[in-house]
Amino acid sequence: SQQAQPAAVKVLKVGAEATFPPFEFQDEKSKDYVGFDVDLMKAIGKQMGTEVQIVNTAFDGLIPALEGGQIDVIASAMTITDERSKKVNFSKPYYKSGLSIIVKADNNAIKTFKDLEGKRIAVQIGTTGAEEAKKIKDAKVREFNSASEAFLELKAGGADAVVNDLPVNEYYLTKGGSKDAKLVGEVLNAEEYGVAVAKKNTELAGKISKALDEIKQNGEYAKVYEKWFGK
Numbered sequence: 001s002q003q004a005q006p007a008a009v010k011v012l013k014v015g016a017e018a019t020f021p022p023f024e025f026q027d028e029k030s031k032d033y034v035g036f037d038v039d040l041m042k043a044i045g046k047q048m049g050t051e052v053q054i055v056n057t058a059f060d061g062l063i064p065a066l067e068g069g070q071i072d073v074i075a076s077a078m079t080i081t082d083e084r085s086k087k088v089n090f091s092k093p094y095y096k097s098g099l100s101i102i103v104k105a106d107n108n109a110i111k112t113f114k115d116l117e118g119k120r121i122a123v124q125i126g127t128t129g130a131e132e133a134k135k136i137k138d139a140k141v142r143e144f145n146s147a148s149e150a151f152l153e154l155k156a157g158g159a160d161a162v163v164n165d166l167p168v169n170e171y172y173l174t175k176g177g178s179k180d181a182k183l184v185g186e187v188l189n190a191e192e193y194g195v196a197v198a199k200k201n202t203e204l205a206g207k208i209s210k211a212l213d214e215i216k217q218n219g220e221y222a223k224v225y226e227k228w229f230g231k
């Protein structure tokens with residue numbers, strides 16, 4: 001007997017460390033994964049004709065998960081670095097970022113990265129923020145699994161500063177963090193986020209870059225950008 005088969009739906013498994021608002025986080029009510037990267041990957045997936053599924057993964061476990069084939073891509077506010085480019089293929093950049101400092105609202109001693117010398121710095125493990133903090137002379141760097149835990153450590157008085165991506169620091173402050181914390185200093189390093197795919201998967205990186213170009217052309221990228229960052 002011949003039965004119509006449903007069209008095979010290919011699902012793109014997207015690894016993300018999903019406590020990094022506004023890029024990837026869980027909606028409190030629906031528990032759905034939401035954020036800029038999630039909407040961006042949905043728009044890219046639509047362009048490629050695939051569904052996307054978010055796989056919540058520890059930040060320092062993302063590249064191993066990609067290499068092990070548990071996920072197809074990483075979209076997790078991941079900065080394109082030379083070190084990471086040895087292990088993964090990045091798409092074209094999709095977002096410009098940089099590192100910044102958050103301190104307690106009443107801290108007037110720390111105003112620049114130079115002022116972090118000898119200080120206690122909370123960071124997220126495996127991130128560019130962690131790397132930069134470790135370069136600071138005599139700094140005592142404490143690494144947490146998520147940026148939100150680093151913010152909590154600052155609030156609890158266990159750290160003098162958090163070094164983390166500027167848009168995430170800004171989002172934290174606007175969502176209530178500014179009651180007891182503030183942003184100080186210049187933004188360190190121009191960083192760019194990219195979607196990562198496994199080294200062997202050269203074709204997929206090209207497809208994602210092409211889809212990214214297309215959603216920039218057709219206005220979908222701008223819609224997603226406005227939704228999360230305003231105009």
Ligand code: GLN
Nearest residue numbers: 020076077078079127128
């Ligand atoms: N952009 C930073 C990095 O790539 C932090 C990313 C993150 O914590 N999700 O290291």
